[in-house]
Amino acid sequence: MPILYALVARGSVVLAEFSGTQTNASTIARQILEKTPGNNDMNVSYSQDRYIFHVKRTDGLTVLCMADDVAGRRIPFAFLEDIHQRFVRTYGRAVLSAQAYGMNDEFSRVLSQQMEYYSNDPNADRINRLKGEMGQVRTVMIDNIDKVLERGDRLDLLVDKTDTMQTNTLRFRKRTRQFRTSVWWKNVKLTIALILLILVIAYVVLAFVCNGVTLPSCI
DSSP states (O other): OOEEEEEEEETTEEEEEEESSSBSHHHHHHHHHHHSOSOOOEEEEEEETTEEEEEEEETTEEEEEEEEGGGTTHHHHHHHHHHHHHHHHHHGGGGGTOOTTTTHHHHHHHHHHHHHHHHHOTHHHHHHHHHTOOGGGGGOOEEEGGGTSOGGGOOOOOBOHHHHHHHHHHHHHHHHHHHHHHHHHHHHHHHHHHHHHHHHHHHHHHHHHTTTOOHHHHO
16 A cells, blocks of 8 residues: 555644554654644655655645655645645644644545555556646655654654555455456356357257248247
């Protein structure tokens, strides 16, 4: 799953977050929020090991996600833009005064759904290519996270690979069931088609045996 964690925050106040696997990304994300104060709009990425924290701040609202480096930049930033628009559209000016985790119960489900979509649905990247809206992401530089976090505060990113493997296994099993169901229906349709073909051939043979007499008369 390329996108593993996401949050929405106002300054350093986290309003909603969701993690797709067991990880300490939440702790590191909070340090990033604290070390990048201000309200200036920004698009930036920070790498640690083979994971990258992507940050998009617009009008004082910060949307952050942690993704596997194989996700590149276009998909994570398309995800961040999507989440920002959904969040503002849903909560409006309530964002300005909301308490910590004030939108978490409801919006964490949206984060989960969109993480799944942008991680696994090929249409997610295809649509953004057609829109041509993510060209500016090419200019986003990827810095090492040590440039943001002071050396004494640095935390190693811990991702439970077992949990990730279990998630991938469940997804594989689901797709396998879907494939088996699809094959079963194809076999059913093929069987019905063969039965109909046999009945038609039997009808023609009986008609021929009866020397051209219709089947009801022959019987």
